Amino acid sequence: MAIQIPRGTQDILPGVVEKWQFIENKAKEICNKYQYREIRTPIFENTELFLRGVGDTTDIVQKEMYSFQDRGGRNITLRPEGTASVVRSFAENKMFGNPTQPVKLYYLGPMFRYERPQAGRYRQFVQFGVEALGSMDPAIDAEVISLAMELYKSLGLKKLRLVVNSLGDNESRNAHRAALINHFQPRIGEFCSDCQKRLEKNPLRILDCKKDRDHELMKSAPSILEYLNEDSKQYFEKVKQYLSAMDMDYIVDPTLVRGLDYYNHTAFEIMSEAEGFGAITTLCGGGRYNGLVQEMGGPDTPGIGFALSIERLLSALEAEGINIEAEHSVDCYIIALGEEAKDYSVTLLQKLRTAGFSSERDYLNRKMKAQFKAAERIAAKYAIILGDDELKMGNIAVKNLETGEQTELSLDHFIDEFSKLCR
Template structure:
């Protein structure tokens, strides 16, 4: 039998994992500047967290969740999205009672969705997300969008498009809901089976259908913007004004609804317009979800956030020919000329690492020539050679690979010498 990774999953091999590390560290630096703190939630939750939080009428809950019964008879679901678990943790740990509010959080998490795998869309996907809980200020909406855009720009992406919309408050959404039912009902039997069901349960989701997007009724569907009450309209105008003063360009898309039930007021997506990126252009999406905390047993708490797919981010970097600055070089490679030098080499590698110098050696019993070739393949900056003469003189020969220059360094001076060369004199004591 030939064993392979399950369909819709992928291995991240060492060469690529360095790219992931750079992306994640760049995002973390942006989050630090914005004063957001990391949260980590379990890989799986009680299924009710997603049924109540995401919504029974969503494709995620109805079609895409990996749900199973554990040995105690409890229904458990692998995490398909990040917001509901974060809000559950916020409520469970009473973070709303902390003195510093709002609570600003970010996460890196693996998500699991049973959907048809395609380029940039996997069954196990990696996501970066942000959630802000405890503020209904439109400036927070703009800040969250600014954070997402800043992450992309920090990595050199320029072919970006931000689209925004307002879903309004509960009153606005109900008025729009009735208008959508009236508009689509005469065409009900022309819609896909999913949309026929959505029309009864959540007609706003009809606008998000990929299968019926070209139906003529879609082009003439009533816009939520025409049903916003005064307070919802004022809120949306303030969000746009804040984006304007931040210098963030955007387009208003009246059909942008997002795919989860908990959204209200601001909704947004960030897309790639790079040539060759692919048909699915969305990089990140999110919006405001006032009311979600109450659904998960907490007090009335406004919230807003977004999710950003890391696989799609790496695709966008490739599409824009952005070179990820990955340093694959090794600082020091220790060469043992013969068996007598092996113990010294093992000890030296260990000491170098303790003092903060990146070091390695041969573990395959290669001759000196083979060890030097290995040092070359590892792009070693320095090769430290221990042979018969070095053992006798208590020295080490240090070769700088870029110049070919060699120095003989006394063993008791070596650590200070290497710290100066590799760490600028800094390092662990």
């Protein structure tokens, strides 16, 4: 029986992986413009990091983490998201002491969640995210949101919806928490077991429940916006002011709570409104998480960030009919005829590659016509034709495969002459 790929994972094959590389390079290019620098953290961390950082009332921690004990008896988890690891690294490496503040970081890599696979959702998925740590200026909230929007728009996406909300500071959240408990308590028995557990621990998470989202109490639940104190109101107004100043359209949705426990103040999501994209429309989500650095053992440091799935981004591009050309550039293909020519082609191939040319040759001992077809198949720009007779005469034929024009070049000065021809 053939061994197959694990459920919820995928092979990204040549021809498709170039599209991923294009998106990844675009994300890095935009981060460079915004002065966000890359950070790379371990793929597995101590389980305690995610229990404390993500929150033990979240679906991620309760149902979706890949956790195990290593040979030393330590509890280890494959990272389910990126923020907790980045914040742990920020605190552990004392980046709060860097002379340049705020510390602006981005990450790109695989994450792991045990959830039901569906279109655009995998158990191993690639996440791109940014984190800005050290500033309580609402302008940086707007900057983080604008960076995410610029990435989507730079790839051609148009059917986007930006939704924002404020979760307020601790005082506002505590007042809202008490109101939610009073609201749901009398009829909590009508809700799922998860919601019943969340009532006392984190009632805000009830609003994010997928099973009970149509329950009548959900529609009449008290809004966080009704419980924002003056400072939280002013902060949210400033964020909205800056978004408007950046010409970014947005919708305020008081039911937006996000799925992680560490959020406060600004929360946002970017959604696709493309027809046929699917029932789950969220492309990107993020928000402010003041207090998380302190939870990880660092000083009280404000932070804000977002994360997005590359797989979901590709699905959105497909839904809008946007095709990223998978570029694979080959400068030349050596067609060698005769034993001496084949032997020399090994040396010539190495010289071409050393000179910076993307080059290939035949390794299947094919005839001339088949070698030409192989060169066309990989979209080579030039065919370098070398036979035993040409080798003795000191000449090499070069054919432009687009125009059909053929030129004779000197064997002794081939690299220099070929470079001039290419220019």
